[in-house]
Amino acid sequence: MIPVSIQMRQALGKLVLPLLVLLSIGIIIAGQADRKLADKARMTVADGLAPLWGLMTAAQHRVQAVSTNLREAGRMASENARLQTENDNLRRWYDVAVSLTRENDTLKTALHWIPEPTPAFVTGRVVADSGGIYARAVLLVAGTDSGVRVGNVALAANGLAGRVTETGARSSRILLITDIASRLPVTLDASHATAIMGGDNTPLPRLMYYAQDTRPIEGERVVTSDQAGAFPAGLPIGRCITCIPASPLWCRLPSLTT
Amino acid sequence: MIPDPSMSAWEPEIRPRQTLWQRLDHGARHLLPSLFIALIIIFFSAPLNIPGAAELLPALVIATVFFWSFWRPTGMSGLAVFLLGLFMDLVGFTPLGVSAFILLLVHGVAFYARFGLMRLNFLLVWGVFALVAAGACLLQWGLACLFRLAMLDIAPALFESLLTIGVYPPLSALFSWVLHRLDEKEDP
Numbered sequence: 001m002i003p004v005s006i007q008m009r010q011a012l013g014k015l016v017l018p019l020l021v022l023l024s025i026g027i028i029i030a031g032q033a034d035r036k037l038a039d040k041a042r043m044t045v046a047d048g049l050a051p052l053w054g055l056m057t058a059a060q061h062r063v064q065a066v067s068t069n070l071r072e073a074g075r076m077a078s079e080n081a082r083l084q085t086e087n088d089n090l091r092r093w094y095d096v097a098v099s100l101t102r103e104n105d106t107l108k109t110a111l112h113w114i115p116e117p118t119p120a121f122v123t124g125r126v127v128a129d130s131g132g133i134y135a136r137a138v139l140l141v142a143g144t145d146s147g148v149r150v151g152n153v154a155l156a157a158n159g160l161a162g163r164v165t166e167t168g169a170r171s172s173r174i175l176l177i178t179d180i181a182s183r184l185p186v187t188l189d190a191s192h193a194t195a196i197m198g199g200d201n202t203p204l205p206r207l208m209y210y211a212q213d214t215r216p217i218e219g220e221r222v223v224t225s226d227q228a229g230a231f232p233a234g235l236p237i238g239r240c241i242t243c244i245p246a247s248p249l250w251c252r253l254p255s256l257t258t
Numbered sequence: 259m260i261p262d263p264s265m266s267a268w269e270p271e272i273r274p275r276q277t278l279w280q281r282l283d284h285g286a287r288h289l290l291p292s293l294f295i296a297l298i299i300i301f302f303s304a305p306l307n308i309p310g311a312a313e314l315l316p317a318l319v320i321a322t323v324f325f326w327s328f329w330r331p332t333g334m335s336g337l338a339v340f341l342l343g344l345f346m347d348l349v350g351f352t353p354l355g356v357s358a359f360i361l362l363l364v365h366g367v368a369f370y371a372r373f374g375l376m377r378l379n380f381l382l383v384w385g386v387f388a389l390v391a392a393g394a395c396l397l398q399w400g401l402a403c404l405f406r407l408a409m410l411d412i413a414p415a416l417f418e419s420l421l422t423i424g425v426y427p428p429l430s431a432l433f434s435w436v437l438h439r440l441d442e443k444e445d446p
Contacts, residue, residue, distance in 0.1 A: 020336050045345070052304075053305065
């Protein structure tokens, strides 16, 4: 330290603040006059601090990730509790199902019940909509190689779709139940009335020849009937609707959109 | 009273030469407020998406500078204030030198008013600080208007001054506690 007298040092100390104020004013003016220099200085400082900021941002992201994980863990705990109660509930239902199956089996043996033959399924994709001689028919990529025979029943996701009319080795043609040539015996589920469903090339096939004393109920299920032995009984087709009272009945088909 | 047999008690004017560790300790104590401000500046300029960071940073810095200049000027010298202000300008987007200028003015007011205001109670000191803070924020706004050559919206400046005034009591409590701890360590 330079040896200066106490008075001198005090005088210098009093001068420091005004000098610094003047210096800052000078910097303000210089910064306004030469903006490029100011920006350069700014960028130098920012460059120096960039790793520090990166570190802080990384830490913040880490903290956010941890907090998110914690929240997620809390949510998972409640979810776990919910699933456990549900699992207990389902276990009870499982017991009920098992006992009911047992009971069913014993009843069936007591009645000497002959089980129906389990139907065999072949699943194929519809590849073409060309009808051939029919207006409403589709081509399926599943043929005699896969075991498809003429007269087999075709089911879509929501119910009956049609019957196989022609088969090739790897493809088969299906006559849809909406085709004008399609006639099939049906049963109305609730009123137990039998009828014939005839297609008319529209999405709503007509219900015909139902018994006059049992009027079909609006909205009841229409299922196949095994009257002619053509279909197994009970395949879902659709729902019964009447557009106008005392007029022909139609059947709304959930399975077909053609 | 029995005289203390240690050397320093015999001749209190002559102290033993400070060791390196003691000098480091002393220096760290003097640098504590400046380091605090520097860390605050770095923290608030980081892209952390803190709401109101742009207004909170000057508020905290002004309050800290005022407190230390008022109560313990050895911990907040004019040079430190100048450098911190310049640092704030370089890191932030204020015109270069403006923060340094304003902080120096705050420091000067606190430094010269301390002898008159030291005996007043906290509320009056706070009132004085409120005036200083409002003046600083308005000055900043005025300078910004001057540089842009246009009248800017005064609402952010008012918000900033209110934030500065509001942030002073908690900071003051914190720093008073720090001062107590430092004093306790200095003369046990």
